[in-house]
Amino acid sequence: MTDRIEQLEREAQAAAAVAASSAEIEELRVRYLGRKAELPNLLREVAQLPADQRSAVGSAANRARRAIDSLLDQRAGELAVSELDARLQAERVDVTLPGDPLPAIGRLHLITQTRREIEDVFIGLGFNVAEGPEIETVSYNFDALNHDAQHPARAWSDTFYISDEVLLRTHTSPMQIRAMELSPPPVYLIVPGRVYRRDSDLTHTPQFHQVEGLAVDEDITLADLKGTLLAFARAIFGPEREIRLRPHFFPFTEPSVEVDVSCFNCSGGVVAGGERCGICKGTGWLEILGSGMVDPNVLAYVAGNGYDPERVQGFAFGMGIERIAMLKHGVSDLRLFYDNDIRFLEQFA
Structure with missing residues (x-):
């Protein structure tokens, strides 16, 4: 079971590394940490293990959960910054362009x-x-x-x-x-x-x-x-x-x-x-x-x-x-x- 926990952690790291949007990060969060995800289910099964295995498996599962959660938060922050930069560039207003419609020409009072x-x-x-x-x-x-x-x-x-x-x-x-x-x-x-x-x-x-x-x-x-x-x-x-x-x-x-x-x-x-x-x-x-x-x-x-x-x-x-x-x-x-x-x-x- 410990091997499977480590494998899930590596899979989550690999998936997060190639995620291209904040939406994908949220999907990974559900996949690896959601209520029906494999890792939380493993934690719930710890009580059924022999007494001499519970501590090691529980510690490994909790450590993996925290690591995946931290990794996903970090990657979400990076993507948020890049998405904001992309939006600013795409929605940039060129103040040198003439107004549309053109503003009225000023005149003396x-x-x-x-x-x-x-x-x-x-x-x-x-x-x-x-x-x-x-x-x-x-x-x-x-x-x-x-x-x-x-x-x-x-x-x-x-x-x-x-x-x-x-x-x-x-x-x-x-x-x-x-x-x-x-x-x-x-x-x-x-x-x-x-x-x-x-x-x-x-x-x-x-x-x-x-x-x-x-x-x-x-x-x-x-x-x-x-x-x-x-x-x-x-x-x-x-x-x-x-x-x-x-x-x-x-x-x-x-x-x-x-x-x-x-x-x-x-x-x-x-x-x-x-x-x-x-x-x-x-x-x-x-x-x-x-x-x-x-x-x-x-x-x-x-x-x-x-x-x-x-x-x-x-x-x-x-x-x-x-x-x-x-x-x-x-x-x-x-x-x-x-x-x-x-x-x-x-x-x-």
Whole structure:
């Protein structure tokens, strides 16, 4: 019986050596160690042997069982590794291949498109493009721009303050002062960038984009401002557009004017069929920005750098990039720019 046990062990070793899959190993396990296999049956017959043979046969059978079990585990591990390698090779993804279907080609966001279009217009008119810090001081954001100490924009409920003297800028206008501090006149620049205010509804978001414009030189008049903005409006909204100026108030300009562009959806507030235009609300005009002649108090703040209010004059204007994009493309809700809905964004490829 001992010879048969050793023979079974050798057979199991030989079979395991040529096994080619984990499934074959499991079949060998059943064949040599299963409930109906020969080796376990031999163990059960040990009790029927003469007393002087039981110990030797039992020890040999148990030793063979452990050896076969260990051998099959080792071979199963080897096959598992090779099978995994084969699967990884067979299922390998070639990341250099083009996607199927091909991914959509990226494009500029509508706000970025509009900002670049505005920049191109003013560069063509002789303006430079500048950028400034989004975290500003109260001095640059309000004091130097002639804001009264009780101005509502200074309230903590309207502006994002970081400390008593530091805030997130509410407009890009502080670059008026910074630019004039850095360079004597003449100066012609626009300042695009993000600004922040505590406001959120259909036409306002806490963070939005603005373009500030500044021109300071000798003999600049309100007529120069109107001509510049008329050229801008026609470049953005079409060559047939007209503009009008309405008196208004801004702390850093005097006189100050709101600027409207003639509605591009109707004629005199009436659309085809005689109905009231829904875009301009029947007025025939669309408000696009605020502007005016630079207040002498603002120039006096930097007078030491050549900006003598008695010698130079200037104009300034500010517009919301989202406002221009909404008017030009018929966007009804400002929040659509930030929802990242691909169905909305793909309309402006």
